[in-house]
Amino acid sequence: MSVLIAGAGIGGLTTALSLHAEGVDDVRVLEAVAEIRPLGVGLNILPNAVRELAGLDLLDDLLEVALPTGSLGYYNRHGQLIWREPRGLAAGYHWPQLSVHRGRLQAVLAEAVRRRLGPDALVTDARVEGFTPREDGGADVRVHHPSTGRRSVTAADALIGADGIHSKVRAALYPQEGPPPWNGLVVWRGTTLAPPFLDGRSMIIAGDDRRRAVVYPMSVPDGPGGAVLMNWAVARAADPEAVFEDADWNRAVAPETFLHHFADLAFDWLDVPALIRTAREAYVYPMVDRDPLPRWTHGPVTLLGDAAHAMYPMGSNGATQSIVDARVLARELASRDTPAAALAAYEAERLPALTRLQAGARRRGPEVVIDLAHERAPDGFEDVTEVFPGDELRDISAEFARLGGFDPETVNAPRPKAVPTGTGGPR
Template sequence: MVSSSPGAAPRLAIVGGGIGGLAVAAFLHLAGLPAVVYEQASALKEVGAGLVLAPNVVRLLRRLGVMGKLASHAVPLDVGWEFRRWEDGRVLSSEDLASSCERLYGERTYTAHRADLHSAIASAVPAGTVQLGRRCTGISVRGDSVMLWFADGTSVEADVVIGADGVHSVVRGAVTVPSPATYSGICAFRAIVPVGRAPEFARRRAQTLWIGPGHHLVHYPVSGEAAVNLVAFAPAGDYTTESWSATATVEEFLAEFAGWDERLRDLIRQAGTPGRWALLDRAPLARWSHGPVTLLGDAAHPMFPFFAQGAAQAVEDAAVLARCLAEDTQAPPQALQRYESLRIARTTRLQQVSHARAHVNHLPDGPEQEARDQSLAAADPLTAGEWIYAYDPGAADAGAAD
């Protein structure tokens, strides 16, 4: 294979065509750098359910030019962090996003189905960028280049490999010694309820969190308000399957919320066939990059979903990585190291605070729970989260880590 000639753009290979992989391809294209995305699936699609799009990711999606495409599917939230008590639905606190979010951060907060976000980002990727049915099975660094091997028996050589291949990343093994994940003791349920079957309280443009002993449940509208997304967290017991294709029954879902407010249980009863997966715990990595190989998104920093920042951090990674590569096309390893230095402290902090939130949400009734509820009533999460929501990689100091 012919190597890149001096002065030519580096050959960029992205392993994984999820939200992070497509986002980095889109930002690289915006910077004038072509890339190839190798995706193992036979069709370009996203699984999963809903997600929250806070201002830090919305401003980047707008920069990509995809908010117009997403607008008909995304739902602007009027209320966020509406915490409710488990047994009676009493509102413990809520945040007025409609009047404050754009004033503070220049953007609204939205909810969307993952598939709609994925499709919107895909629209910013040039035709021919994504190769489907290419499951990466091996990676080897050879001096200044990298070889990738695929399940179909083919291989490619690249000057830079970006591992956007998720929590079970193959690329990660070329960067650091893989460490086994540990079971968190928490499992998640997810479901999409058509809006016509959802109770009135769940149809509002609100992100609502019901919290109680050992459990919590979040719901909000998605898909242009045609559906309500549910995601709930409960003790895992001996359940260890970490797969978004695994399912549960409505009866199993309901059993986890026995004794909770009957209005919430009525919503769960409309859940169809819920998904169920175990949350695995992974410590933050000490490094993401090694020579011409780097990681992005869940491959670099998988985090519990309790701050709703997983997809947002992958898109932030993509924007910073594209900028670093565009500024130093002739020295990719240095560009990758710079990308890591700009991103690792921020994502590590988010991993840590997301991890800690599980304990806070799941307190049993008692003095500690009462103190938490009082704290929630006095809190202003939108302002307290300035370090998350005001972040803009395009405005970051080029000489300092964010």
Template sequence: MRLTGTGAGDNIRGMSRESEILVIGAGIGGLTLALALHARGLPCRLFEAAPEFQPLGVGINMLPHAIRELSALGLQSGLGAYGVEAREFAYFNRHGQAVFAEPCGRFAGYEHPHFSIHRADLHKVLLDAVRERLGPDAVRLGHCCVGVEQDAEGVTARFDGVEPAAGSIAIAADGFHSAVRRQFHPSEGAPHFGGINMWRGVTRRKPFLTGASVTRVGTVARGKMVIYPIRQFADGTQLINWNTEQPRADHKPNDWATPGRIEDFIEPFADWRFDWLDVPALIADAEFILEYPMVDRQPIGRWTFGRVTLLGDAAHPMYPRGGNGGAQAILDAEALARLLDGFDDPKAALQAYEDERLAPTSEIVLTNRDQPPDYIIETVEALTGGERFERIDDVIDPAELAAISDRYKDIAGYSVGTAKR
């Protein structure tokens, strides 16, 4: 994309405000995109609805395919300073019996690590880098986008109560409730609710298992948990992120800040006192609890409309299973920056981006509904009727469980070979 001049440096120095790329939303996807564009000499400005950034949400797993891209942007050591480098994925039934385990990240032979990290820490690393590299004013807070208009020359983003902004193209990274997606897909309707509710929290305690295990326990029907450490403290304790899933007929709106109550979800976990972790104590000692519904959206057939496209959750909101929503937003950002740099015509670049990213992310959305990695435990549960077993090898060949994990990695683009790219 050659906006002015002939080279990346010319683009930056000769840039008029009207030829900048407008990025709507300064979450994981928008910030990564800004860094990736900057690295290629393509100027942009970000417009964020929030008046200020709050330390939002809890933990997030950044798998090697995401870290590969963040490392290319020079962020690996910053992330490592905050997060915990995960060593293994470990799966258990509801009795706390080990069903399957495999190394992850560098311990599995990936070139890049797998970090489990607090969402606020990840966001801070990205935001600090954007402000340092693009300037303190690169992110305009309090800019809630209400729509984007375009003509042959460029785009105009409109905001609630503030001046509009003009640019060459607009990238909507405005998350699950994307206003820009709604503009282009006005009849899409409410999010798809999977009949499952989640309650999440963080608890500071001493490490469990390897001190760097990403564990999945139980099944949705009888109560499921995902538990992993996201911060290491000097006194040897860790901040443990935990998430529960249970079937429910209805749900509250999907907002990451909705508070949850222990009494609404504790029942299936009340006797989960395993020799490796006391789950009721973990939940009881939580610093806070949040409630969130299992929602996504049916994949859509089109993200790109001339000079405007969708990225991240705005493009492909997915169930938060398998640690891939944020990762896919990061992969989108890499692809989009690369293609914008490679094409003279920005509209052709946006179309090429959709052609590259829409099909694989749609497959992940659908796979996260039916066969996420915890399908491993569902498979064992079906074979044992949910009862204890003597030896897992008598229940199923562990190679079959490994195949479930490998299939998910293939679909999500983080098999060892692919992630090395």
């Protein structure tokens, strides 16, 4: 079976490694850029995805470039704690939650692909532009090579569109869809070398119903009293005149152009404006997602990760769910009679759950507690239990975890043994 994967992001690379682990060896990943460089900022990988990466024997490599997250705390705009919960191993999972620079994670995955599948398995300067179904059930995939302008066609038994929110494969399947919808919020993201805060392994989300800041460390100190690599993201409603013609994660911006919007988010335990002011890099991005699709799979072609279900960055589910997608897809391709049957089974398992999760992210996911705290106590509180009675906070957090399939009971449960329905086709 020959498989082409469009996109060498987190989902595409994990798909290649997962297929190799399942015995599918004829796999190539096509990436549009000429050179894969460590771009981007931070990601949080939840334990359900870390479990899958551990199953690929990557956990030791990841722990060299990532930091296990110990807790997540939500705070109001005055810096008062609304809710804190343990994360990863501290929450009873069998696997950690990892905070990691996207570029470092991508580098680990890319190196593993080249080492395990061979240097020719990862092809750069090759953008998938579209495809034509073949009579034998596969697809002829059209490829553009940007550096030379050359175009080529290559045959595959299956084509996986893991090429992000601006997916060319998705556009070929849904040519009338148009650009991703924008909710009117703008996100500025960056990294800073700064002293640790709280216990050095805390992720925090702070703000009110108009502004939000997310901050977490991605490394241990570089020595006694040393700095850590800190990820930060701040968001607010866009100015009325703001225009974003293209949602590009790598649009650089000067910190002084937006710092004033968040100047008062300075607490005695964390100075958010100082992180922004001293950033090593900063990027601006409109908060966009994709509307849920009725289908991801069309014969030998399917979508994965952001190409299938791009969602707002609420609850650390972007990269996490693309990793889970990859593992499910690989298991199905290895056990079904035909690629079309495998891709249909993958969709049947993943699409309903991700459609629900996309809707949950549009409702701000667990971050809704910050909105509720501002609505109920805009000037702060003496006792948070007077603002959130009973188990309301716990229930909000637990419901989103169940929605995404990353509650401890689900993640720690033994995986049901697959029952192959066929030979999986030629390898």
